[in-house]
Amino acid sequence: MLVLVRDNNVEQALKYLKKKMQREGIFREMKRRKAYEKPSEKRVREKAEAIRRARKLARKVAIREGLIAAPKVKPRIAGAGRAKPAFG
Template sequence: MEITVRNNDVNFALKKLKRKLQQEGMFRELRNRRFHEKPSVKRRRKAKESQRRMRKLMRKRNKQF
């Protein structure tokens, strides 16, 4: 990943970098990898995340009609 600093505006480049990292899910991945997670806990967490995404998608679909 590469961010170019234009006009010596480091703050803008830093914001841009943080935004890209957020979009790619790096902060979430770092938080999850901070400690070891047992496989059973990982499966439960992923199932909950999947259910949360599905509920959000269903709310959006129901809102459109």
């Protein structure tokens, strides 16, 4: 994995690297490998992941074909969640 640092902006490059690693599932993989996983637990986990992927794909296909409605997109409000609570 390669991340270029532009104009000595290491913080931005680190942020980009973390986002890239999150998308690739590296953090999930590291957490999973932290401790031993029994083969039976591994089978159960992999089967659950396959079911989740199949459902997600089926939902996308159904939305594309118009069988179910697409989820409504929530409007994003600028600065939401950043306001400090007012005490007093």
